[in-house]
Amino acid sequence: MLGGNLPYTTHVAMVANELIFAQREESVGAFEVALPAALLHDVLEDTPVTQDQLAEAFGVEVASAVACLSKNLIVPFSEALYFAGIASHSKEAASVKLCDRITNLQSAPSTWAKAKRASYLVESAQILAALGHANGYLRQRLSDTMARYEALYVEGFEG
Template sequence: MPTTDLQHLYNKAWLFASQAHLGQTMKASQLPYSTHVAMVANELIFADREESVGALEIALPAALMHDVIEDTSVTQATIADLFGERVASVVASLSKNLIVPFSEEQYFQAIAAHSKEAAAIKLCDRITNLQSAPATWTQTKRASYLVESSQILAALGHAHEYLATRLNTAMVRYETLI
């Protein structure tokens, strides 16, 4: 897909995600939630420059919308109508609320089995989330989040060496926040 098409796709997905998350903020922050999804997409773009994240025309809009099904009333069918079945499938694979009953292990295994795009986005999501710890989190919650990050690295790190290294570095930095 030509760069201009990726730019159009990014803007379309960014506007869609921003509208879907309107009124939501990042944890313990006044920043709009769309800041988080933009950071995840940014991480993905730079990772793709180092090593392929899969089909960028699938991964990029999915990164921007990775929490839309989980955190808003938007459905997988709506995403499929607007962005195609493959993008919608990746977004759905990243949505914890679609796994019933939920288990972390099953969730991470499903992402790993789904696609390189899904694994890369989850790695980018966690890298972004580890940039700071919400001030409202207890030391126990922060430690638990670090353990979960290790599980993500173990389950998905094989999918993208560059992002695995980035996640490992983010975890070392995060550990100082505990």
Template sequence: MKRNWSQESYIKSYKFAAQAHQGQKMPGSEIPYIMHLSFVSMEVIAALSVEKETDGNLAIQCALLHDSIEDTHTTYEQIKAEFGEAVAKGVLALTKDKNLDKHLQMEDSLQRIKQQPKEIWMVKLADRISNLQAPPHYWNLEKITRYREEGIQIYEALKDASDFLASRLASKIQDYKLFIDQV
């Protein structure tokens, strides 16, 4: 069976991301941050098995690298030199602009993502799918509700990129309501 992505591309990106995020933990846990990137890339790989007309290498590389600029000392220039301009632009679009007020960052990011190929949209869908797990114990009702609403915002903006991922995100958003009801 022919795939639209390569294992070599995955491994190269995974190693780079593991190095960049070394020592970081997933918020509210002792789980290494690389696990989040693995979950996001797994969601993208699952979608690629259904959506064959997609640049799988672009999607997977951006899935593994999507937090590199935002959460590490990695620069756009480093990603461009190592993975090319398309990947660097995708990762930059997926990076929140911390110069903006927090309440404006998601809308700005979504606008920049929408200027990128659909593969970048897929990464954002996969990112929120993987993040809609049980919220950290220290989140209050307002934070949990706002996070779910952001999920809906992402879904509405990017659902056309992937029927598979849009369906997964819609299901996760619905399930996440349980956490609101429990508070």
């Protein structure tokens, strides 16, 4: 996960960058939907912007993908239902979520204990299983990134 003193935009730019490189290798779906969704994927969770406002500014497809990627904090959260919702929504949404997780696995917060780091890796495997079908290139990128994360931040963690 990214953290520290990095600007908010660093994370979304990295997710978009992953998506751009993936598109060069294999389709991530409608790129004109996937790229803005990558840049906006945290907006509904992190700001007061509404889905209707996103739809007005970026179109219904982008807003729908962003909404699908956003965790609903009003109802009890279920990872399985969340991942299934993304998988059934669109190739674009699944590709963005894969890029998001690849980016989040670049490092682990120093405050996370080994058990939390291992748990995050297990959740990453669930994402891979649920969404990896959307893009073979991203499936392999996430798998490789998970192996690196495990070696550096789980097995190699002395905390």
